[in-house]
Amino acid sequence: MKKSALDKDRSHHRAGVSRWLNEQERKFHVYGASSKSKKVRARSSDRRVKIFAPPIISIYDFNAERSDAYKRTMQFLSDIERNFRVNNCFVDFSETVTVTAAAIIVVYAAIEQAGVGRKGKAEIIWSKSDRVNRQLRLSNVSRLIRGHKISYALDSVINMPIVSSVGGKMSDDVVDFIQNRIYTDMSADIEHVYGDAVSETINNVGSHAYPESSADERRWWLLCHTIGKKLYLAIYDTGVGIPKTVVERRWFMEAFQFTYPQAFKNMLAENPEKETHLLSRIIPARISDHELIGMSMKGDVSGTKKEKRGQGSKSILALVEETSGGLLWVFSNNGVYRFDQVVNKPEMYPLPMPFPGTLVQWNIELP
Template sequence: MSDKKASRKKKYNANKYVKKEYKTLLTGTSYVIAPEHIDYLETRFDSVNEKFLDNLKYALKNFDSISLSFRYTKSLKVTPLLVIYSIIDTYGKNKKINVILSQVSDMVNTAITSTGNFESAEHRFDILKRKEGLPVIQGNNAEVIQLQKKIIDTLVELYLDKTNEKFTDRRFEIGIAIQETLDNVGRHAYPNKEHHERLWWFWCGMIDGKLYIAIYDMGKGIPNTILNSSIDYMKLIEQNYKNYDLMKNKLIDVPLPTVSAHIRETISDEVLIRSAMSSEISTTTKEKHGKGSSRIKALIKNEKESFLLIFSCKGLYQYSLYDETNNQNGGEIAISLSNSLCGTLIQWSL
């Protein structure tokens, strides 16, 4: 009985530190405490993680100095770090950020330092220019051609085995997947913004012998951008409605904006993401851009730890070729998130 009580006392509670947070606000420094677990796959982007991002954004908007504490954080996946960096890069320019490392996990601290230790975007870019590593890099659509070449060249030099017989094919697949994803950001994620305002964040690194690549944008999100005038709406309806013929007849002469609104209300975000990744649905009338989903998925191999994750709005999509039970096709999984994540977050585990 006493052991259970002790374990409950140690459980992370964000409200436990409210008094300390407000006390530091009086001194002009905001104290932002990270959750115990920052892992959007396991937590399904729960309210604790959502509140942490909101607190961080508020602190950076309203204070010149913040203390960002991971003191009690036990697990921190690199992919959510791109979301954290995006908030810091957007709202934390010329702000003083004191990072407090974890007291309970060396892996958390490694994730923080390997991605750039929350230094400025300019400082992290200098690391890339010197080819000393690939921390989280901020880019935009205006400079995407030059920057993606530098990123891909550095990735190849640091992380790919040039003696491997599949090196050339792998380099090509990775390059195409990155280019396609960044191209999608430029064409879809920020429809009403100038090219230099269409921001994205990139990270790549090795974890336990596996190569991980992640890209994040703060745009509209796949569930919203898939519903444009050039999509095959009838194919989308056919894939996702049981009463396809009835729905087709109901909507066939209806204006596209009405069809789009109806689909947005009746199909969940995770299903819309899965549809966007289908090779049968093209979201552009330009033929050369109609096969982007297959290029993005082409990096995934029939291996246990090889998979693709896409988080967007309230949807999570996972793609794998490996099935642990019978080593056959692992297929796709579409899951609802607990809260809506701004933009789109993509991770390849290779």
């Protein structure tokens, strides 16, 4: 029986990995050296690092009863950050059976950032799951691990890969992709709504996520695709996080007083000599990250629009609220915000381990 193209591809890959391993072994072999020296060199060859991916790569399973997948995914990200810079390493997906799209964008970002300036070679060990391998290829994770340069031409692709960019350079391209490849009958009004949600989220990254970084360091990652009739879009950054930036907004104290009136009164009573705006430094110790994310989604409750920037969350929330089957997730630092259009009520949760940065994801049913 002839081998399928996939079997041939796997055979070629295994052969390539085997050749690479042999090359590494030869690098450490010293001809004519004493047996003691040979043993030392042999032990050195065993220092190749293998970074193991967990069976389930997901950020959704964070509840106490089933938080193992989330914790192991966070550990995987830490392992990438710590070990991917090491010369000649493997990223091993052999035991991975499930990868969620929200998690793969975070993994991509971790690999890209850890790979900056590295000189050694890295190789991927494929999963036993064809579906997982397809995700790794389509997202360009496999190419990124191997050190290939990733380029974008969104006008010529059917499936959008993960986009990595800074500033607003790619926001128009993303909206054009949604219009031309996914939502071909998009009206001017709908395009404006989508454009607002995408561009304002990207602008928030540039304005708030990296307060101490230069413009060319304020990187974000975006993933957009469809599953059936559902549009899925996620934007991720590795900045300081919403809970640390929302307290800096000019409307924050008024919003806090409106949302948590008793806590506000208690703080005033305990700190009678402090000016109101200085109390914002105390608030993060009083309320949790998921509550601070919830306040960021409400924005300026006074309606005076004191600060237009930082209100991009309102465009996203409106988009989810007004479309059938809308679902919004916001992961940041130690908290999660979730809004389901069917339930029409926000839910907020603490995370068992800190999330590195901020991920905003929305799912919308297409007509």
